[in-house]
Amino acid sequence: MTSSSRPHLATTAVHAGRGDLTDLGVHALPIDLSTTYPLPDVVAGGAAYDRMAGGGRPETGDPLVYARLWNPTVARFEEGVAQLEGGAEAVAFASGMAATTALLLARAAAGKPHVLAIRPLYGGTDHLLATGLLGTQVSYVHAEEVAEAITKRTGLVILESPGNPTLDLVDIAAVVRAAGDVPVVVDNTFATPVLQRPLEHGARVVLHSATKFLGGHGDAIGGVIVGDAEIAAMVRPIRAITGAILHPLAAYLFHRGLATLPIRVERQQHSATVIAAALAEHPAIRRVLHPSLPGQDPLGLIGRQLAGPGAIVAFEMMGGYEAALSVAKQVRLITHAVSLGGVDSLIQHPAGLTHRVVADEAKPNDGILRLSVGLEDPGDLLADLEQALP
Ligand code: PLP
Numbered sequence: 001m002t003s004s005s006r007p008h009l010a011t012t013a014v015h016a017g018r019g020d021l022t023d024l025g026v027h028a029l030p031i032d033l034s035t036t037y038p039l040p041d042v043v044a045g046g047a048a049y050d051r052m053a054g055g056g057r058p059e060t061g062d063p064l065v066y067a068r069l070w071n072p073t074v075a076r077f078e079e080g081v082a083q084l085e086g087g088a089e090a091v092a093f094a095s096g097m098a099a100t101t102a103l104l105l106a107r108a109a110a111g112k113p114h115v116l117a118i119r120p121l122y123g124g125t126d127h128l129l130a131t132g133l134l135g136t137q138v139s140y141v142h143a144e145e146v147a148e149a150i151t152k153r154t155g156l157v158i159l160e161s162p163g164n165p166t167l168d169l170v171d172i173a174a175v176v177r178a179a180g181d182v183p184v185v186v187d188n189t190f191a192t193p194v195l196q197r198p199l200e201h202g203a204r205v206v207l208h209s210a211t212k213f214l215g216g217h218g219d220a221i222g223g224v225i226v227g228d229a230e231i232a233a234m235v236r237p238i239r240a241i242t243g244a245i246l247h248p249l250a251a252y253l254f255h256r257g258l259a260t261l262p263i264r265v266e267r268q269q270h271s272a273t274v275i276a277a278a279l280a281e282h283p284a285i286r287r288v289l290h291p292s293l294p295g296q297d298p299l300g301l302i303g304r305q306l307a308g309p310g311a312i313v314a315f316e317m318m319g320g321y322e323a324a325l326s327v328a329k330q331v332r333l334i335t336h337a338v339s340l341g342g343v344d345s346l347i348q349h350p351a352g353l354t355h356r357v358v359a360d361e362a363k364p365n366d367g368i369l370r371l372s373v374g375l376e377d378p379g380d381l382l383a384d385l386e387q388a389l390p
Contacts, residue, residue: 009084009194010262017080017255031252032072037064053240055233069240073248077255081214081224084193084258085206089232091239092224092246092254096189096209097124099223101134102238103156103185103205108135109238112155116141116179118170119362120163122187122209123355129158130359140362143170146178156205160187161196161306165314165350165370167289169301176202183231189213189341194265195307205231210246212341213311216257216264220250264343264375268311271378275371276313278382284323284389286367289314312340313371314350320367323390324349327369330388333380340372345381347371 007015021027039045040063048062052069064070078090093099107113114137117129129138141149146157157179161170167190176184185205186198192213198206208214210222223246225235239245246254276290291297291309302309317323327347328336334345338353348354351366358364373381 012083013080013262014259016083016258017076017078029076029252029255030073031248033248034064035067037066039063039065053237055236067248068243068245071245071248071251073255074246074251077246077251077258078224080255080258081193081208081210082226084261085188085199085226086193086197087199087206087226088228090224090226091232091235092210092222092251093239093244094223094246094250095221096122096187096207096211096223097128098239098242098244099207099225099235100125100128102235102242102244103207103225104128104134104136105238105242106234107155110155112153113137114139114151114153114155116146116149116154116157116182118143118146118157118159118163118175120166120168120355120364121158121160122164122189123350123358125158125160125187126355126359126362127357143175143178146175147180150180150182154182157182157184158187159184160190161301162190162291162310162312164190165312165355165364165368167291167296167310167312167314169291169297169299169306171299171301172198172201172203172305190310190312191306192261192265192341194262195269195310196305199226201305204228210250210254211339213261213265214257214341215250215254216261216342217253218339218342218344220253222246222250222254224254265311266308267375268373269308271376271381272311272313272371272373273309274378275373275382275385276309279313279315279385282389284318286316286318289316289368311373313373314368315371316365316367317369318367319390321351324367324369325352326390327385327388331384332387333376333384334371334388340370342372343375345372345374345376 082090183204186203206226273292280288350364
């Protein structure tokens with residue numbers, strides 16, 4: 001690597017947000033748990049407050065005033081994610097849903113409450129949009145319908161790719177073209193920046209439930225938005241006003257998780273591909289959903305948008321709902337639990353749990369289970385599935 005070339009993602013994952021540690025004389029990431037900060041005087045405190053509450057970053061020497069506005073440990077994690085996604089800035093929230101909330105509130109406050117949403121989406125996101133709780137008016141559209149569905153009041157286009165739970169792939173660049181001036185938000189939770197960097201395909205905003213792969217260990221809840229300076233300035237005041245900033249201990253855990261993100265995703269994806277192929281041959285399974293399988297990348301996105309199929313697999317049982325519930329009950333090594341993206345494998349029933357709040361017409365088929373493949377040996381995971389399957 002020459003000093004001017006961009007480091008490989010694996011290197012960025014280890015070093016991003018740590019550039020000043022040697023100067024500080026420390027090796028591990030420092031954690032700042034202060035809720036409040038000493039003020040040199042009212043005027044300096046007030047000026048810093050205005051900068052941060054207004055959506056900006058503190059200037060060198062600014063007192064940080066109050067940790068709902070800014071936290072240095074959170075800012076380090078933000079720097080790490082921004083570098084991995086190739087964005088100018090990142091803003092971290094107490095959950096993925098808090099991050100989505102900030103985006104929706106920001107657009108509604110700007111007189112653009114209409115959102116185009118491409119299903120499937122995580123059930124919580126789908127539900128938040130459908131309720132209109134935040135003043136949002138949603139139109140659920142297919143990717144090809146985006147251009148014609150845009151109105152003067154459309155403030156966002158939201159999509160997931162791969163989508164939760166059925167791993168549908170969306171051509172981000174095509175949606176961006178159709179959306180024109182309307183910002184496209186890509187929930188990159190399933191792909192992670194290891195497999196897909198939506199900003200490179202024209203998306204304006206990347207969103208993560210950091211709870212999943214970024215953290216990777218199932219021990220912290222958080223969310224993050226990555227985008228340009230204008231996007232960051234739009235959501236930071238909402239984060240401050242609504243009290244949605246990520247806790248610094250969670251930021252520390254997420255930042256530590258980033259270092260192993262590439263190696264985890266690659267290994268988990270490899271195991272998921274092995275498992276998807278084996279399940280596709282099983283007589284008790286009607287169909288397996290994983291972008292590695294024939295016919296499941298109809299737009300040819302693997303290679304040009306997505307580096308690989310990812311570590312989440314869904315499958316539909318021949319025996320439908322009852323059979324799916326029985327498998328979820330009988331796994332032993334795999335944990336029957338919602339969430340995904342961690343080092344240990346989880347299985348859950350989307351129609352009954354993560355997507356139970358989705359309208360009936362968009363609810364996943366109730367014979368489907370979603371498996372998040374962890375770092376265990378794939379042979380051991382398959383053996384567990386074999387004994388749980390009818
Ligand atoms: N986006 C996706 C794709 C998810 O799977 C989830 C949660 O499962 C969320 C967003 C919401 O994130 P959180 O649970 O951190 O609020």
